[in-house]
Amino acid sequence: MNWSVHIAGPEDLEGDLTLTRFAGREPSARLQPALRMSVEAAGRRWGEVRFTACAFGNEFCERLLPEPEMLRAAAAAARSRGLAFTFLTPYVSNDGLARLRELFSVLDAGEVVFNDWGVLNVLRREFPHLRPVQGRLLNKSLRDPRVMGIYSQTEPAAGAASATLAVLQRSNLDCESYTGWLSRLGVAGVEMDHLPQGMDLSFADRGVSLSVYWPFGFISTSRACLAAGLHYRKPDKFQPGAPCRRECQTHLVEYAYTNSPFGNRDQKFYLKGNTYFYVHSEPMLRSLFEQAASGRITRLVFQPRLPMAAS
Amino acid sequence: MKILAPIRAADELEMLASSGAEELYCGIVPREWMERYTAAIWLNRRAPQGGSLETYSELKQLVDGAHRLKLPVFLTLNAPYYTAEQAPLVLDLARRLSEQVGVDALIVADLNLLARLSEEKLSAALHVSSVAATLNTEAIRFLLQFGPTRVILPRSLTLAEIETIVADTRGQVEIEVFMLNDGCAFEEGFCATTHHHSVGAFCTSLSDMRAEFEWNGPVFTRRRLAWLSRNLADYREWIWYLNGNGCGSTPQGLPYGPCGLCAIPDLLRFGVASLKIVGREASRPTIFGVASLKIVGREASPFKKLASVRMVRDIVDRARAGRPKLAVIERAISLRQTPQHCASGYMCYYKVC
Numbered sequence: 001m002n003w004s005v006h007i008a009g010p011e012d013l014e015g016d017l018t019l020t021r022f023a024g025r026e027p028s029a030r031l032q033p034a035l036r037m038s039v040e041a042a043g044r045r046w047g048e049v050r051f052t053a054c055a056f057g058n059e060f061c062e063r064l065l066p067e068p069e070m071l072r073a074a075a076a077a078a079r080s081r082g083l084a085f086t087f088l089t090p091y092v093s094n095d096g097l098a099r100l101r102e103l104f105s106v107l108d109a110g111e112v113v114f115n116d117w118g119v120l121n122v123l124r125r126e127f128p129h130l131r132p133v134q135g136r137l138l139n140k141s142l143r144d145p146r147v148m149g150i151y152s153q154t155e156p157a158a159g160a161a162s163a164t165l166a167v168l169q170r171s172n173l174d175c176e177s178y179t180g181w182l183s184r185l186g187v188a189g190v191e192m193d194h195l196p197q198g199m200d201l202s203f204a205d206r207g208v209s210l211s212v213y214w215p216f217g218f219i220s221t222s223r224a225c226l227a228a229g230l231h232y233r234k235p236d237k238f239q240p241g242a243p244c245r246r247e248c249q250t251h252l253v254e255y256a257y258t259n260s261p262f263g264n265r266d267q268k269f270y271l272k273g274n275t276y277f278y279v280h281s282e283p284m285l286r287s288l289f290e291q292a293a294s295g296r297i298t299r300l301v302f303q304p305r306l307p308m309a310a311s
Numbered sequence: 312m313k314i315l316a317p318i319r320a321a322d323e324l325e326m327l328a329s330s331g332a333e334e335l336y337c338g339i340v341p342r343e344w345m346e347r348y349t350a351a352i353w354l355n356r357r358a359p360q361g362g363s364l365e366t367y368s369e370l371k372q373l374v375d376g377a378h379r380l381k382l383p384v385f386l387t388l389n390a391p392y393y394t395a396e397q398a399p400l401v402l403d404l405a406r407r408l409s410e411q412v413g414v415d416a417l418i419v420a421d422l423n424l425l426a427r428l429s430e431e432k433l434s435a436a437l438h439v440s441s442v443a444a445t446l447n448t449e450a451i452r453f454l455l456q457f458g459p460t461r462v463i464l465p466r467s468l469t470l471a472e473i474e475t476i477v478a479d480t481r482g483q484v485e486i487e488v489f490m491l492n493d494g495c496a497f498e499e500g501f502c503a504t505t506h507h508h509s510v511g512a513f514c515t516s517l518s519d520m521r522a523e524f525e526w527n528g529p530v531f532t533r534r535r536l537a538w539l540s541r542n543l544a545d546y547r548e549w550i551w552y553l554n555g556n557g558c559g560s561t562p563q564g565l566p567y568g569p570c571g572l573c574a575i576p577d578l579l580r581f582g583v584a585s586l587k588i589v590g591r592e593a594s595r596p597t598i599f600g601v602a603s604l605k606i607v608g609r610e611a612s613p614f615k616k617l618a619s620v621r622m623v624r625d626i627v628d629r630a631r632a633g634r635p636k637l638a639v640i641e642r643a644i645s646l647r648q649t650p651q652h653c654a655s656g657y658m659c660y661y662k663v664c
Contacts, residue, residue, distance in 0.1 A: 027527040091501060093468075094447045094475055115501075117422075118449030137501045140391035140421070144504040144513060151351070163396075164351045172392040178423035193503075220497040220504055220513060223446075223467040226546045230538065235656030237542070238549045240467035250528030251539060256521045261509060269520075276513075 001292050004053035004086065004211070004301045008309040009070060010077035017051045017081065019043065022304040028252050031270070034279040035304065038215035041282055042302075045289040054078050055301055057088030058308065059115050059135055060221045060275040062096030063228075063244050065089075066311040068106045074311070075107060086111040088307075089119055091137060091221075093241055097122060104130060113191060114138075124186060131188040136213060139192050141171040141199075143217055145269065145278040149196040150262055169200040179208050189298065193217035194280055194288045204296040211299040214288060215280040216270075216306055225274035227251070246310050248273025272308040312579050314627060315385075315487065316620050317591035319364065321373040323616065328380045330617055331624025335377055336385040336418065337591060338363035339370050341404070351507060354401075355387040356420075356442065358506070362592035363387075371412050383415035387591075389440035391500070392421045402427060409435035416460065419443075420500070429457040436460040438487070444500025446472075448479040461485040461584065466569070467498055470577055470661045477581045485584035489660055491619050493589030494553025494569040515554055518547045552657035561647045565618045566590075571660040572643035573653075575626045576636040586627070588619045622646050 005022055007013060015021060019042055023035040042049060056074040058064040066074070071087065078085040089100055089112060097118055104112065104127045112127075114120045115135035123132045142148060151165050172178045173190060182190070189209030192199070194217060204210045228244035229237035236242075253271040257264060270277045280288070292300055316332035318324070327335065338355040340363040350359050357363055364370050370386075377384045386408055393401050405428055408414045417435050419425045420442035428437055438461040445451050451462050462480075464473060466489045477486050495502070496514035504513035524539045551557055555568030571578070571586070578586065625646065629639045640663065644653045652658050 028525055030525050091444060091446055091498065093472055094449075097447050097449055116444070116446065116450060117453045118445075118447040118451075121449045121453035140503070142503055142505055144510070146510045146513070146516070147505060147507060161349070163347055164349050167348060167352050167394050167397065170394045172394070172421055172423040174394040174396075175398055175423050176395070177398075177427060181423070181426055218503065220502040222497040224496065224549075226542065229545060230542050234545055235654070237545055238657070239469075239662060241469060241472070250526065252525045252527070253543070254523050254525060255517060256523075258521050259516060259519045269517075 001295070001297055002052045002299050003049050004055055004084075004299050005051050006055045006088075006301060006303040006305075006307055007074065008305065009056075009311045010073045013054065013077040013081050013083070019049050019302065022302065024304075026305040028306070030252065030254050031279070031306065034215060037282060038280065038285060041285045042289070045286075045293075051083060053084035053086060053299065055086040055088050055113070056311070057113075059088050059090050059113065059137060060218065060308065061225070061248075061273060062090050062092045062099065063246065064248075064273075064308065064310050065096065065099050065103065068102055070311045071103050072106050075110065084110070086113060086133070088113045088135070089115060091116040092119060101126070111188065120185070120187070132186065133188050133211070134182060134190040136191045136193050136218065137221070139171050139173065139190065141192070141195055142168060143193055143195050143219065143278070145196050145217075145219060145267060146257060146260060146264070147262070149264070152197045165197065166200065168197045169195065170203075173203045173208070174200070176206065179203060179206060191301070194284055196278070196284065198287060199291065201291055201296040204298075209298045210296065211301050212288065212292070212297050213301045213303055213307075215285065216277045216303050217280065219269060219276040219278055221275040223274070226253070226271060227273045248308055249310050252306070270306060272306045275308060277306055312583055312627065313585045314620060314623050315585045315587045317588060317616060318373065318384075319362070319591055321369065321376050323613070324373065324376045324380060324382075326613075326617055327620055328382060330620040331627075332382065332620050334383050334385065334585060336387060337370070337373065338387040339367070339404075339408070340365060341367070344400070351505075353390055356389050356440075357387070357591055358508070367407065367412060370408075370414075374413050378413070385416040385418055385438060386414040386435075387418045387440070388424065389418050389420040389442050391442055393424055398424065398427065402431070405435070406431065406433065409433035418463070425454070425457045425459070438463060441465045441489070442500045444498060448476050451476065451480050451484065455483060459484060461487055463487040463587065464489075465499060466493075466495055466660055470574055470663065473578070473583065473661075474581045477583060481582060486582075487585040487587055488571070488578060488583050489569070489589065490571045490575075490586035490623055491588045492555065492566055492568045492615075494555070496550050496553055512554075514550050518550055548655075549657045552652070552655065556652065556658075560615070560618075561649055563648070564614050565622060565647050566615050567647070567652065567658065569660050570658055572622065572626045572646070573640045573659065573663045574661040575623075575643070576630045576639050577661075577663065579627075579630045586623060588616070588623060590615055590619060
C-alpha cells in the first residue's frame with residue numbers, strides 16, 4: 001500500500017511532505033477539525049506516513065482545469081521530489097475535451113484519472129503513453145450520507161436486508177466481466193470513495209489496483225453551479241456549463257442535516273461550487289485503514305482540501 | 312423526430328396513441344426482485360412500486376397492444392450498476408423481455424450490462440440511458456463499440472452542444488433528448504444519492520436544511536452575506552421549478568416542471584430522433600377523471616401523461632409543418648397560460664436563442 005497526496009499546485013510540494021503540514025492547507029475553519037481528526041487517526045494507525053505519489057487536477061469541474069504551464073510545473077515538482085504523478089480529470093463537454101487534449105500533450109508519462117468515457121477514448125487513441133485509471137465518478141455505488149450509514153448499522157443483517165447491504169457495498173467492479181474489460185482496454189486501475197455503508201472490496205483480490213480517497217467523499221455534482229450563479233441575472237442563473245469567474249474559490253456552504261428522519265441531525269454536508277461532499281467519520285476512517293492494511297487497497301489518496309481548489 | 316411517452320399499463324395505450332405518442336417506454340420489476348432486494352435497490356430508475364409493471368403477462372399484453380398500434384416499446388434496465396449476483400438475473404430478464412415479450416429496445420446505463428448484452432445479440436436493440444452521462448461526442452463514439460441504436464443525452468446539455476453531437480454522430484446512432492417533466496439539479500449519471508422515500512431526493516431536501524456560508528475571499532461584509540443568501544434563495548427557487556413547481560400543474564391540469572417545448576424547432580432542425588416525456592409512475596387510468604393520485608410520495612396523474620403528450624404533439628406538429636420558429640415558441644409559451652413561469656428562466660431544459 002502506498003500514499004498519495006492531492007496537491008493544488010507545485011508549491012504544495014515545497015517543504016516537508018507530512019500529513020500535518022498538508023492538512024493545514026485547507027482554508028476553511030469549519031473543515032479543520034475534521035482534517036485534524038483524520039490526520040490524528042492516520043497517525044495512530046500508521047505512524048509517520050511517507051508519500052510516494054501525488055495527484056493534481058480536478059475531477060468535478062472543467063472550469064477548474066489548470067493551465068498547461070501549471071500542469072507542467074506540477075509534474076516537474078513531483079518528479080523533483082521523487083513522487084509518481086497522477087493527473088485528475090473531470091467529466092467534460094466537447095469544449096472541455098478540447099482543453100484536455102492540450103493538457104495531455106504536456107505530459108510525457110504518468111497516470112491520468114478519467115471520469116468520462118470520452119476522455120478514455122481520447123487517451124487510448126491519441127495519448128497511449130499515458131496510463132488511464134477509472135475515476136471515482138465512474139464508480140456508481142450509492143454513497144448518500146443521509147441514509148447509507150443506516151443500512152450497515154442493523155447488524156447482523158439477514159435475508160433481504162443482507163442482500164440489500166451486499167449490493168450497496170459493491171458496484172459493477174464486482175463483476176469479473178467488467179474488470180476484465182477494463183483491463184483489456186488498458187485501464188491501469190480504479191478509484192473509489194470510502195462508502196458510508198462500508199465497502200466490499202473483494203474484487204481487488206483479482207489483482208485490480210485500487211485507490212481510495214480520504215477524508216472527503218463526493219455526494220453529487222452538477223453542470224449547473226450554485227456559486228457561478230452569483231454574477232448572473234436571476235433568469236440566467238444555474239445554466240449548465242455557463243462560464244464563471246471561479247466564484248467557488250471564495251466560499252463554502254455548510255449544510256446541517258436538521259431535517260433527518262433518522263436522528264443523524266448533526267451530520268454536515270459541504271457544497272463547494274458545483275459539488276457536494278461528505279466528511280469521513282472516525283469509524284469510517286478506522287474501517288478504511290483496516291481495509292488498507294488487509295492489502296486490498298493499493299493506494300490511499302489524502303485530500304487535504306475539498307478537492308475543488310483552483311490551481 | 313418521434314414523441315416518446317411513458318406508460319405503465321396496457322389500458323393507457325389507446326389514450327397515449329390517440330394523443331400523439333409515437334414511441335413508448337416502461338419498466339418492469341418482477342416480484343422476485345422485490346423479495347430479494349427490498350425497495351432500497353431499484354432495478355431501474357424508478358422506485359419499484361408505482362413506476363413499473365410487476366408481471367410478464369401485463370407487459371406482454373402492453374407490448375402486443377402497442378405493436379398492433381404500430382408503436383415500439385422500450386424497456387428500462389437502467390440502474391447505475393448491477394453486482395455480480397444481480398447481473399445474471401438482469402441478463403435473464405433481458406433475454407426474456409427481448410425474445411419472449413418482444414420489447415423493441417432495452418435502455419441500459421451500466422457499461423458492464425451494455426457490454427454483456429451486446430454479446431448476446433438479442434432481437435431488442437440497445438439504447439444508452441442518460442444515466443451513462445454521455446456529455447460529449449467522444450463518449451458516444453466510445454460506446455458505439457456496443458452497437459447501440461440510440462443514445463439518450465443527459466438533460467444538462469445545451470442546444471449548441473446537442474447540435475454538435477447530433478452532427479458528429481449522424482448516421483451512426485440516433486439521439487434522444489428530454490422534453491418534459493423531469494428535472495435533476497445534478498448530473499444524473501454522477502449523482503450518488505438515493506430518492507428512497509425515507510429521505511426523498513437530496514436536491515429537494517437541501518432546501519429544508521440549515522445552510523451557512525464560510526467566506527474565504529476578501530473581507531466578508533454584510534453586503535456579501537446578503538449577496539450569497541440571495542443567490543442561495545434563487546437556487547432553492549430553481550430547484551422548486553425543477554421539481555415541477557412543487558409537483559404542481561396549471562388550473563387546466565397541464566404539468567409544470569422542466570420543459571423543452573420552445574426548443575422543438577431547433578431539435579427538429581438538428582435531426583434529433585426522439586423527444587422523451589418523463590413520468591412513468593403516473594398511474595393507470597382506471598379512475599380517469601380524478602385529477603391526481605399520490606403514489607410513492609410523488610404527485611402522479613393519468614391526466615399528466617395525456618396532457619404531456621398532447622402538449623408536445625401540438626408543438627411538434629407546428630414545427631413539422633414548418634411554422635416560423637417564433638410563432639412556435641409563442642404557442643409553446645401560451646399552452647400553460649402561465650407566462651410568468653416561462654419568464655422565470657428556471658423551467659426550461661434548454662435556453663433558446
